[in-house]
Amino acid sequence: MGIKKLPAYRDYWSSCPDLHDPFISKFMPVNRFGWLLSHLHVNDNQFIPARNSPSYDKLCRVRPLLDTLKNTFEKNYRPTENMAIDESMIKFKGRSYLKQYMPKKLVKRGYKVWMLCASSGYCLKFDVYTGKAEKVEKNLGARVVLDFTQDLQSKNYKFYFDNYFHSYVLQHELKLRKIMACGTVNNTRKFLPELKEDNAMKRGDFDWRMSNENILYLKWKDNRTVYFLSNMHDPNDVDIAQRREKDGSFIDIPCPKLLKDYNSNMKFCG
Template sequence: MADSESESDFEFEGFTDENVSDAAEKLQEKERELDDIINNDESDIDVDEDSDSDQDSDQEGSDDDDPYLANVTAEWSRNLNDNFIPDFSENTGPTHNLNVDANVVDYFGLFLPQSFFDSMAIETNRYAEQRQQVTGPDPRWRPTTADEMRAYVGMIVMMGVKQLPRIWCYWSTDKRYGDPFISGVMPKTRFLKLNQYIHLRDTSDMPGRDDPDYDPLYKVRPLLDLVSKKFRKVYKPARDLSVDEAMIGFKGRVHFRQYMPAKPTKWGVKVWEVCESDTGYCSNFDVYTGRKPGGRQHGLGYDVVWNITKPFHNKNHHLYYDRFFSSVLLAEHLDMVSTYVCGTIMQNRKGLPAEIASAKLKNNGELLQMQKGNMIATSYKDKRQLTFLSTSQQPFQGQGKPTCNLNYNSHMDGVDKSDQMRAYYPVGRAGKKWWRYLLWFVINLSIVNAHIVYTKSEKDPAPKKGYDHLAFRVDVAEQLIAGYTCRKHKAGKRVALANQVVAPETIGHHKLEKISGRKKICKECSVQKRRTPKGRHIETSFFCVFCDVPLCRNGCFAAYHHRNMMT
């Protein structure tokens, strides 16, 4: 410390050849480090081969005009200068080819096309056969079809809109529980069978954990790859993007389950998302599967932001993220690929100036800013002390909250908007298989994104006034079902009485037992059109356990079976 103080007393006489050589070596080291990052193939997510992230990040012009070189060679200073922030000029919004009169299910099909349901039907039938080879034939199972899979997904979506505590409630004959729309599609036994065997991929040759090709998400990998590419292709986001984490609630057994006590959903699978700040449209996502072998060169937060935003590099996007992800090195490297950031940052992060790292502001509204090239570090005292690091903001020299704080608050909630829309009408029922929760997550997120694309697209005729997310979701479910039913007769109705015959060999099995619950209308009295003195149907507390038909104990039981005896 004493040496540095004594050196400051000397008059500056210019740079020596050794100083210039050292600066050149540092610059070359930074360039090599960036090349290693750009050429790194170990990405957590798949990126299209034609992605702009593979483009050369070198810009035309002299080195003196390169803002990143200023970041490398400059030192932190309290002298603030205006930043050069290029304009965002990319085309934004929907990029699909749907007609203006397309149905809402066509928008949903932009993300989950017919091929997804074809594959689901094939894999479900395959898995049912594999299981029956182990456990024996299942007399209640019959092969499914793509149309039935679409109807099944439609039912799952509607169950999120009409939430009931038990699955059997949807098929209950009690009008307080029963739902004729859902129960009319298929019987409960068929729905449960589909639920038992539903599958997305053949797991008979799944690599083991010791295999170099092991993928923790093997069971859903084709679905995740399909949907993530569709998200990026169908809609081009605006300039401002937010990066944050989302949680898929799950308390079962899976090795990458996370516990986050400060979150509303404390247990579950963590998903990194990048969403458009204005609408909440999810443009890319990646499921977190735990630590990677060999560790991470720059830390988890750096890798998440760099990898998940690769498709948006070199387009002058502005990213917003919180202090978990933020670092000086990440801001420098993103600046090299024309991607600019604004986020909170921990005071003890490497690379921050000592004045910011040790700042202890006492008065509300007190502000400390320092600049290094295009980077601005801001420490501001509001209700508590906040620290920001940005390359997308100009230095603040006015009164009130700094612009980095205001813009962060305005644009950081993109992922929260998407989560909020998903949480209104959850898709899927609770279960033990973790991969199904990812399936429900993808279906739900696809509906949310489809609704955003729908609202941003030209339509003729225009939707009715007040046509919101709920109405869109219900229409998607109805059009997925598309009138499909595997019932031979309407739910709640029995086969015609003329077809209900009593075989002589089953006579010993017909006996009366008491009905549990309220009385029911006697079948024989109803056929004979007998009524009470007040004109009401005659009710009974007994039923035939073999026929499952309510009958009066005196006379009706014998008369019913005698009349329907097979001769």
């Protein structure tokens, strides 16, 4: 509760001196607080459609609050040049049909949220993932990117996102909308050209192709091979990456600048 975290809200009214909080507990009895907490609403039940209704919203009970937060977040901050789109997790261990499991995230269980974050870490836009619908949505990741960037076209912003969202089709659409974007991509996606085989490349090597629409497809070999799509990078813009050898020494290897840009900008979303 606030800046003082206890395991359960009833602990603030505990008779144990180590837990009891005189400031909070003086305002009302614990049972009164519990009653208010259980009856707290941010939407009117009479306007909530039935679960079997086509218009039913899984977040309907908190939708007014979410909409207010979204509008406030956007209204009170001017976006930075570089922004990242990613999945984030709100930790939750209780029971909820909205709870997701993401083993690669620091927070593995909780509510999954799509986020657009500025370079300061500020969340400009977000959307809570409500799980798979009966009719599975195709290209969900691309839809999230297009929704978040809809009102940020032709404004010289640069967006970064990973291979969950990315494809050549999405890059082509972003190019048409005059939106600059870069990110990793799965090399099994459609419409990607052939590049050098891994066994023909050594550590630090990279290969690339440029489409007629000036969309760059690049492959770089490090300890593993990574693939990128970008509509704003020059493949000849090369930097240096430092790597540790098995004996503890360090070596410098060539590294495309787009990879450093990607790594430095994708840390914005938690």
